[in-house]
Amino acid sequence: xxxxxxxxxxxxxxxxxxxxxxxxxxxxxxxxxxxxxxxxxxxxxxxxxxxxxxxxxxxxxxxxxxxxxxxxxxxxxxxxxxxxxxxxxxxxxxxxxxxxxxxxxxxxxxxxxxxxxxxxxxxxxxxxxxxxxxxxxxxxxxxxxxxxxxxxxxxxxxxxxxxxxxxxxxxxxxxxxx
Amino acid sequence: xxxxxxxxxxxxxxxxxxxxxxxxxxxxxxxxxxxxxxxxxxxxxxxxxxxxxxxxxxxxxxxxxxxxxxxxxxxxxxxxxxxxxxxxxxxxxxxxxxxxxxxxxxxxxxxxxxxxxxxxxxxxxxxxxxxxxxxxxxxxxxxxxxxxxxxxxxxxxxxxxxxxxxxxxxxxxxxxxxxxxxxxxxxxxxxxxxxxxxxxxxxxxxxxxxxxxxxxxxxxxxxxxxxxxxxxxxxxxxxxxxxxxxxxxxxxxxxxxxxxxxxxxxxxxxxxxxxxxxxxxxxxxxxxxxxxxxxxxxxxxxxxxxxxxxxxxxxxxxxxxxxxxxxxxxxxxxxxxxxxxxxxxxxxxxxxxxxxxxxxxxxxxxxxxxxxxxxxxxxxxxxxxxxxxxxxxxxxxxxxxxxxxxxxxxxxxxxxxxxxxxxxxxxxxxxxxxxxxxxxxxxxxxxxxxxxxxxxxxxxxxxxxxxxxxxxxxxxxxxxxxxxxxxxxxxxxxxxxxxxxxxxxxxxxxxxxxxxxxxxxxxxxxxxxxxxxxxxxxxxxxxxxxxxxxxxxxxxxxxxxxxxxxxxxxxxxxxxxxxxxxxxxxxxxxxxxxxxxxxxxxxxxxxxxxxxxxxx
Numbered sequence: 001x002x003x004x005x006x007x008x009x010x011x012x013x014x015x016x017x018x019x020x021x022x023x024x025x026x027x028x029x030x031x032x033x034x035x036x037x038x039x040x041x042x043x044x045x046x047x048x049x050x051x052x053x054x055x056x057x058x059x060x061x062x063x064x065x066x067x068x069x070x071x072x073x074x075x076x077x078x079x080x081x082x083x084x085x086x087x088x089x090x091x092x093x094x095x096x097x098x099x100x101x102x103x104x105x106x107x108x109x110x111x112x113x114x115x116x117x118x119x120x121x122x123x124x125x126x127x128x129x130x131x132x133x134x135x136x137x138x139x140x141x142x143x144x145x146x147x148x149x150x151x152x153x154x155x156x157x158x159x160x161x162x163x164x165x166x167x168x169x170x171x172x173x174x175x176x177x178x
Numbered sequence: 179x180x181x182x183x184x185x186x187x188x189x190x191x192x193x194x195x196x197x198x199x200x201x202x203x204x205x206x207x208x209x210x211x212x213x214x215x216x217x218x219x220x221x222x223x224x225x226x227x228x229x230x231x232x233x234x235x236x237x238x239x240x241x242x243x244x245x246x247x248x249x250x251x252x253x254x255x256x257x258x259x260x261x262x263x264x265x266x267x268x269x270x271x272x273x274x275x276x277x278x279x280x281x282x283x284x285x286x287x288x289x290x291x292x293x294x295x296x297x298x299x300x301x302x303x304x305x306x307x308x309x310x311x312x313x314x315x316x317x318x319x320x321x322x323x324x325x326x327x328x329x330x331x332x333x334x335x336x337x338x339x340x341x342x343x344x345x346x347x348x349x350x351x352x353x354x355x356x357x358x359x360x361x362x363x364x365x366x367x368x369x370x371x372x373x374x375x376x377x378x379x380x381x382x383x384x385x386x387x388x389x390x391x392x393x394x395x396x397x398x399x400x401x402x403x404x405x406x407x408x409x410x411x412x413x414x415x416x417x418x419x420x421x422x423x424x425x426x427x428x429x430x431x432x433x434x435x436x437x438x439x440x441x442x443x444x445x446x447x448x449x450x451x452x453x454x455x456x457x458x459x460x461x462x463x464x465x466x467x468x469x470x471x472x473x474x475x476x477x478x479x480x481x482x483x484x485x486x487x488x489x490x491x492x493x494x495x496x497x498x499x500x501x502x503x504x505x506x507x508x509x510x511x512x513x514x515x516x517x518x519x520x521x522x523x524x525x526x527x528x529x530x531x532x533x534x535x536x537x538x539x540x541x542x543x544x545x546x547x548x549x550x551x552x553x554x555x556x557x558x559x560x561x562x563x564x565x566x567x568x569x570x571x572x573x574x575x576x577x578x579x580x581x582x583x584x585x586x587x588x589x590x591x592x593x594x595x596x597x598x599x600x601x602x603x604x605x606x607x608x609x610x611x612x613x614x615x616x617x618x619x620x621x622x623x624x625x626x627x628x629x630x631x632x633x634x635x636x637x638x639x640x641x642x643x644x645x646x647x648x649x650x651x652x653x654x655x656x657x658x659x660x661x662x663x664x665x666x667x668x669x670x671x672x673x674x675x676x677x678x679x680x681x682x683x684x685x686x687x688x689x690x691x692x693x694x695x696x697x698x699x700x701x702x703x704x705x706x707x708x709x710x711x712x713x714x715x716x717x718x719x720x721x722x723x724x725x726x727x728x729x730x731x732x733x734x735x736x737x738x739x740x741x742x743x744x745x746x747x748x749x750x751x752x753x754x755x756x757x758x759x760x761x762x763x764x765x766x767x768x769x770x771x772x773x774x775x776x777x778x779x780x781x782x783x784x785x786x787x788x789x790x791x792x793x794x
Contacts, residue, residue: 024464032248
């Protein structure tokens with residue numbers, strides 16, 4: 001599966017971005033999102049996920065509204081489309097066969113499969129609500145709406161500032177953002 | 179019932195078999211979860227009078243009804259229990275992070291691990307699947323390396339692991355169980371039990387949904403608590419965290435220094451929370467579902483200990499710092515990191531080292547005994563060497579690895595008077611000679627020397643009572659114990675206790691919303707009392723009596739020498755008698771500290787009456 005566009009480095013509209021300097025890895029965003037999604041608490045039914053890379057580096061990850069997204073490219077039934085204005089990925093329930101190709105193609109792991117409903121899902125910015133629940137519940141004001149470029153700049157700045165690159169245990173992780 | 183998984187997994191390591199039993203609602207409601215449910219499981223599955231290092235000693239892991247939900251700090255606790263190899267009494271320790279919520283999502287409220295594996299294994303729980311996997315290749319690895327190795331071999335970066343280090347493998351009597359690098363189920367030697375069982379780690383992946391009883395109301399309540407959690411009640415944890423205690427206790431002549439020789443430390447400002455923050459804290463994070471954010475991560479960026487990284491709290495800083503007369507902050511952080519990696523309880527380690535230093539300063543241990551180490555107070559290099567020796571049971575480390583009570587017995591020569599422990603569990607950082615409410619709390623606490631199961635020091639430090647008087651402290655300690663027990667059974671974080679203004683009533687509301695089971699404040703208060711009593715019953719069954727509710731010799735015979743408000747203060751036998759008599763009376767126990775049959779029946783603990791009957 002090599003549907004690699006260059007879209008993953010540019011985003012459309014604003015999406016949830018996490019400030020690595022502030023993120024504490026508390027996962028309140030995950031709980032809040034899964035609760036909104038299905039009135040229960042689950043790490044599997046959340047549109048936002050947290051990666052714990054190091055005690056000093058945690059990151060909440062969700063759909064980055066790629067320009068020319070890989071998920072769209074690989075979908076065999078054309079179930080996915082992208083809103084031109086806001087960049088949110090929309091999923092046609094009738095057409096989605098839960099084949100999982102988009103899940104595999106997403107470079108950020110932001111697309112997920114709901115094993116109960118047999119349909120994929122990804123961040124829908126709380127369907128246009130003013131303040132998405134993840135931002136509402138975040139323990140440290142680490143989440144906001146932004147774009148990919150600013151996000152990558154902030155993460156790189158924090159990694160620099162915190163001198164994480166000096167410590168060998170971080171080697172494997174820092175290629176994430178190149 | 180919601181929120182509970184409703185299932186308990188029984189693992190038999192000898193037979194390599196698994197069984198599942200149901201968690202019934204009446205049991206859940208009576209014992210809540212966490213500590214309460216854990217003690218009930220322990221007393222039921224652990225035969226009386228056994229050697230804690232025998233296959234019959236069950237290692238129990240429990241979560242609470244709030245685990246895996248969004249209630250601030252509710253997602254994140256778990257509790258380990260067993261008969262303690264250090265104290266021969268109730269062994270119990272809590273840890274936080276994300277491990278507990280993973281267990282809940284996997285579909286279990288508790289795991290009871292019996293027997294002993296012939297070869298080193300780790301337990302892998304993957305929702306409904308459970309396996310014992312060969313762990314020979316993991317032996318000798320630090321706790322953190324074990325965690326990383328298991329994630330790599332299973333192939334999932336997000337699984338949660340709790341493991342022992344070499345300290346547990348070598349059966350250091352205060353070995354602990356670590357998760358997420360520097361979170362410890364630290365005290366009473368549960369890592370020792372795990373090491374004895376040849377169980378190197380427990381790895382969990384859980385993908386189920388956790389439901390709550392009343393979703394909308396629950397979310398609203400959780401939101402209120404979350405907003406409060408960002409306010410003044412928890413501010414001290416966010417700013418300096420627990421290390422702020424260094425200067426606070428020092429100013430009150432309550433900072434035990436050099437193995438409880440004095441109560442103030444001339445080097446306090448060099449190891450204060452203020453200095454720690456200014457120079458070493460790189461970031462402050464928090465556990466799963468927690469908005470308080472109390473976890474201050476220190477990293478040494480220069481000098482001989484460059485690269486050392488650990489969350490740094492008061493007790494661990496104190497035990498390896500002022501308690502050993504050490505004022506080198508970077509060496510202390512390094513020592514804490516070592517105890518995390520080796521998997522030994524930092525507090526017991528620090529007290530074992532300070533005990534050895536006291537013996538050395540008094541000439542009872544010489545360089546011959548200490549493998550050439552100059553064990554003077556303040557020698558941080560010797561301290562670091564001892565941390566290693568203890569973990570590997572090398573030289574004098576082998577004696578100190580037994581804990582101060584047994585080490586004192588082995589060394590003889592009257593050194594018991596330097597062994598600062600209660601019931602065999604080493605002291606924590608409060609100079610009880612001038613804190614008499616705390617002294618009572620420590621004397622009767624079910625694990626041994628412990629501030630964390632009652633928090634009675636609060637009354638003394640805040641000036642709410644006369645801290646030098648033994649009068650009328652029983653009721654205060656009882657209420658605190660019962661409340662703290664509920665906190666540890668719901669499993670929410672003690673640092674969030676200030677957010678529940680109406681203690682038991684608020685806890686009952688939380689419980690009802692989370693589980694859908696109705697509970698009143700009175701029910702919850704009852705449950706707290708019930709759990710404290712069943713803890714007592716376990717200890718009584720294992721031979722504990724009034725004389726075990728004691729205080730370390732120094733507390734009872736060496737008056738505070740420091741100039742200032744607490745000079746001359748200590749806890750006399752008369753004081754202790756008064757404190758205990760008052761407390762037993764308020765508890766409805768006999769003058770020997772045994773719960774009466776009437777009390778047990780009142781609390782619905784009739785099935786345990788046979789334990790006390792022969793004593794009357």
